[in-house]
Amino acid sequence: MRPKTIFFDENEEPPSRCTEKSAAHHPSLETSTSFRNRYFPAATEENWNDWHWQLRHRITSRRQLEKIIRLSENEKNSFHFQNATLPLAITPYYAGLIDPDNPEHPLRRSMVPVTNELLVSPGESPDPLGEDCHSPAPGLIHRYPDRVLFLVTDYCSSYCRYCTRSRMVGRRTNGGKKQWQKAIDYIAATPVIRDVLLSGGDPLTLPDEQIDWLLDRLRRIPHVEMIRIGTKAPIVLPQRITTELVEILKKYHPLWMSIHCTHPDELTAEVREACTRLADAGIPLGSQTVLLAGINDSVETMRRLMHGLVKIRVKPYYLYQCDPILGSSHFRTPVSKGLEIYAGLRGHTTGYAVPNYVIDAPGGGGKIPLIPETVAGREGNDLLIRNYEGKIYRYPDMIGAADSLARQGAPPCE
Ligand code: SF4
Numbered sequence: 153m154r155p156k157t158i159f160f161d162e163n164e165e166p167p168s169r170c171t172e173k174s175a176a177h178h179p180s181l182e183t184s185t186s187f188r189n190r191y192f193p194a195a196t197e198e199n200w201n202d203w204h205w206q207l208r209h210r211i212t213s214r215r216q217l218e219k220i221i222r223l224s225e226n227e228k229n230s231f232h233f234q235n236a237t238l239p240l241a242i243t244p245y246y247a248g249l250i251d252p253d254n255p256e257h258p259l260r261r262s263m264v265p266v267t268n269e270l271l272v273s274p275g276e277s278p279d280p281l282g283e284d285c286h287s288p289a290p291g292l293i294h295r296y297p298d299r300v301l302f303l304v305t306d307y308c309s310s311y312c313r314y315c316t317r318s319r320m321v322g323r324r325t326n327g328g329k330k331q332w333q334k335a336i337d338y339i340a341a342t343p344v345i346r347d348v349l350l351s352g353g354d355p356l357t358l359p360d361e362q363i364d365w366l367l368d369r370l371r372r373i374p375h376v377e378m379i380r381i382g383t384k385a386p387i388v389l390p391q392r393i394t395t396e397l398v399e400i401l402k403k404y405h406p407l408w409m410s411i412h413c414t415h416p417d418e419l420t421a422e423v424r425e426a427c428t429r430l431a432d433a434g435i436p437l438g439s440q441t442v443l444l445a446g447i448n449d450s451v452e453t454m455r456r457l458m459h460g461l462v463k464i465r466v467k468p469y470y471l472y473q474c475d476p477i478l479g480s481s482h483f484r485t486p487v488s489k490g491l492e493i494y495a496g497l498r499g500h501t502t503g504y505a506v507p508n509y510v511i512d513a514p515g516g517g518g519k520i521p522l523i524p525e526t527v528a529g530r531e532g533n534d535l536l537i538r539n540y541e542g543k544i545y546r547y548p549d550m551i552g553a554a555d556s557l558a559r560q561g562a563p564p565c566e
Contacts, residue, residue, distance in 0.1 A: 184200075184245070184248050184420075184422075185197075187247075187248035188200050188244070188248070191219065191220050191244070191247075192209065192244060195209075195244075200244070200245070200391075201391050202391060203389055203391040203392040203394070206243045206244055206245055206309065206389055206391055207243070207309055207357070207389070209243075209244050210241045210242060210243055210244070210309065210310070211240070211241070211242045211243075211244065211247050212239065212240055212241050213240070214228070214231040214234075214240075217240070217242075217264070220247055220250075220252060221247075221250065221252045221260070221264070222252055222253055223255075223264075224255040224266075226255070226266045226267055226268075227255060227264055227265065227266055229267050230265040230266050230267045230269065230270075231265070233267070233269075233270055234265070236270065237265060237269045237270070237318075237479065238265070238269075238311050238313060238315060238318045238321065238322060239311055239322040240263075240264075240265060240311065241308065241309065241310055241311050241322070242263050242264075242310045242311075242388075243309050243310050243388050243389050245388070245389065245390070245391065245422070246259070246263065246310050246387075246388045246389075249417060249418065249420070250263065250264075256446065258414070258415045258417065258444075258446075258447040258448065258453075259414070259415060259417055259418065261313075261444075261446065261447055262312055262313060262314070262414050262415070262444065262447055263310060263311070263312065263313065264313075265313060266313075266482070268479065268481070268482040269313065269479035269480075269482075270479055271479055271481060271482075272478050272479060273476075273480075273481040275476050275514075276476045276477060276478050276479070276480060276481070277476065277477070277478065277514070278318075278319040278477065278478055279319055280316070280475045280476050280477055280512075280514045280515075281295075281316065281475065281512055281513075281514065281515075281516060282514070282515050282516035283295070283301070283317075283516070285516065286516060288338050289334045289335045289337070289338040290331050290334060290335065291303040291304065291331060291332070291335055292334075292335040292338055292339075294338075294342075294345075295516055295518065296518060297344055298344055298345060298346050298347060299345060299346065299347035299348070299349065300335075300339060300345050300347075300348055300349070301349050301351055302332075302335055302339075302348055302349065302350050302351070303317075303320075303351055303352050303353065304332060304350050304351070304352055304353070304355050304358065304366060305352040305353035305354065305355060305357060305358055306320050306321045306322060306323050306352060306353040307321070307322065307352065307353050307354065307357050308321055308322065308352065308353050308354040308357060308384065308388075309354060309357055309384075309385065309388050309389040309392075310384070310388040310389070312384070312412075312414075312442075313483070314442055314444060314474055314475075314477070314480055314483045315477070316475045316477060316512075317352075317353070318477055318478070319477070319478075321352070321353050328362075329362070329365065332366060332369075333369075336369050336370065336373075339370070339373055339376065340373045343375045344375075345375065345376065346375055346376065346377040346378070347376075347377065347378050347379075347380065348370055348376055348378075348379050348380070349379075349380040349381075349382055349410075350366065350379065350380065350381045350382065351381075351382035351383075352382075354383050354384055354385055355381050355382070355383060356381065356383045356385035356389075356392050356393075356397070357385065357389075357392070360396055360397055360400055363397070363400060363401075364400045364403075367379060367400070367401070367403070367404040367407070368404070370404075371404050377406070378406045378407075378408060379404060379406070379407050379408070380407070380408045380409065380410060381401075381407070381408070381409045381410070382409075382410045382412065382440070383409065383410070383411060383412065384411070384412040384413075385426075386411050386423055386426040386427055386430065387411065387412065387413050387414075387418050387423055390420075390422040390423050390425065390426035391422070391426075392426075393425075393426035393427075393429050393430060395429070398429050398430065398433045401430075401433060401435060402433040402434060402435070405434060405435075407435055408435065408436045408437075408438065409430060409435050409436070409437050409438070410438050410439070410440050410469060410470075411427070411437055411438070411439050411440070411466055412439075412440050412441070413439050413440075413441055413457065413461065413466075414441060414442065414444065414447060414448055414457075415447060415448050415453065415457060416453065416456040416457045416460050419457075419460040419461070419464065423464065424463075424464045427464040427465060427466055428464065428465070431464075431465040431466075436467070437465060437466040437467065438466065438467045438468075438469030438470075439458075439461050439466050439467065439468050439469050439470070439507065440469060440470045440472065441454075441457065441468075441470070441471050441472065441507065442471075442472045442474050442475075442483075443471055443472065443473055443474060443485055443489070443490050443493070443509075444474060444483045444485070445474075445482065445483055445484060445485045447483075449485045449489050449493070450493070451492070451493050451496030451497070454471070454493050454496075454497065455496070455497060455500075455501060455505075458497065458501070458505040458506070458507065459501070459505055461505075462502065462504055462505045467504060468504070468505055468506065468507035469507055469508065470507055470508055470510055470519070471490065471493070471494070471507040471508065471509045471510070472510060472511075472512060473485075473487060473490055473509070473510070473511040473512075473522070475512060475514075476514060487511070487522065490509050490522065491509070491522060491523075491524050493509070494506070494509040494522070494523065494524065495524045495540070498524075498540055499539060499540020499541070500540060508521050509521065509522050509523070510522065525538070526538050526539075528544050530549075530552075530553065530556070531546075532553065533548055533549060533550045533553045534546040534547065534548060534549065535547045535549040535552060
């Protein structure tokens with residue numbers, strides 16, 4: 153059984169342009185059904201709700217895109233250089249969420265190429281995280297001692313223009329089970345690995361049988377305590393979260409899922425249905441969001457996104473400073489903007505709705521959290537701490553004061 157296209161009722165907040173109500177707020181936006189009828193008239197509702205159909209009908213060329221979007225000159229020109237950049241792919245479902253008239257529309261900017269991608273700025277690199285240097289087997293990154301990143305496919309249903317792995321996604325270079333077996337052998341032979349993160353590309357674009365095979369092989373390794381899946385499928389291809397897939401996933405607990413999301417307009421009824429299925433199957437859901445200039449770089453947008461995620465049982469997990477991949481300067485914000493957003497969330501809303509703001513350190517240093525300064529100093533036995541309103545409070549930290557004095561008096565280390 154597949155998820156059906158469903159709509160929020162009139163009393164709920166409009167989740168996206170998918171409802172008639174939200175379409176009314178944006179005169180150029182259509183409902184999911186009218187979008188389908190207009191641009192895919194031969195498709196039945198069953199087709200539309202079939203993830204295979206969605207993948208077969210991805211928008212992958214300028215010609216297809218122009219049928220549904222009035223391209224700007226910048227967007228048109230980018231297609232002269234298509235071989236030099238990340239491929240274009242957008243599922244019909246996600247294309248239906250894009251404003252056809254506004255090149256600045258957040259979801260449009262995250263998926264439709266522009267010529268700015270050709271501009272390489274200082275500090276940018278094809279592999280800023282240095283992943284390729286930490287690869288003991290094809291597709292496997294072993295950067296942290298107790299966990300590995302297992303890139304099981306380079307294919308995504310839709311390609312985000314700011315993708316950290318834009319150097320490799322969409323190239324169709326994956327080796328399938330033969331290649332995966334080498335990575336699995338490495339994991340099995342390395343007892344220190346207790347956590348395996350399946351990513352890519354998008355692992356949930358693989359067929360059910362291959363996902364089952366991968367999870368089964370990993371679960372047979374006694375020291376693998378947890379398995380995680382990093383995916384954008386619930387957001388760009390919610391039809392993928394079928395009951396059949398969920399039945400497979402729930403056999404392999406503890407299984408966690410990190411869902412990549414960008415903007416509150418993505419949180420449609422279909423996405424809610426997909427996340428409900430996953431959460432009901434006992435899969436803890438966390439979110440990963442990249443901070444993007446002009447897309448989600450305001451406290452208001454980020455608050456709406458985080459609140460929307462909590463409502464569909466996804467715990468906001470990471471807010472990433474955009475990685476300096478080649479041609480990404482038009483997406484990057486100053487770090488001060490991220491700190492401002494973090495400060496605008498922390499204390500102002502439920503703690504569960506506040507993600508960790510991190511920089512994945514260039515060169516392979518791992519995720520480093522960034523937080524506005526909250527320790528304002530010390531007076532005698534008191535630690536001075538700053539709250540979310542900027543007010544200073546005192547915490548009686550006698551033990552800390554004694555420890556601090558002892559350190560000051562201690563001889564230097566030899
Ligand atoms: S879904 Fe993830 S892997 Fe795929 S293009 Fe987007 S960021 Fe990259």
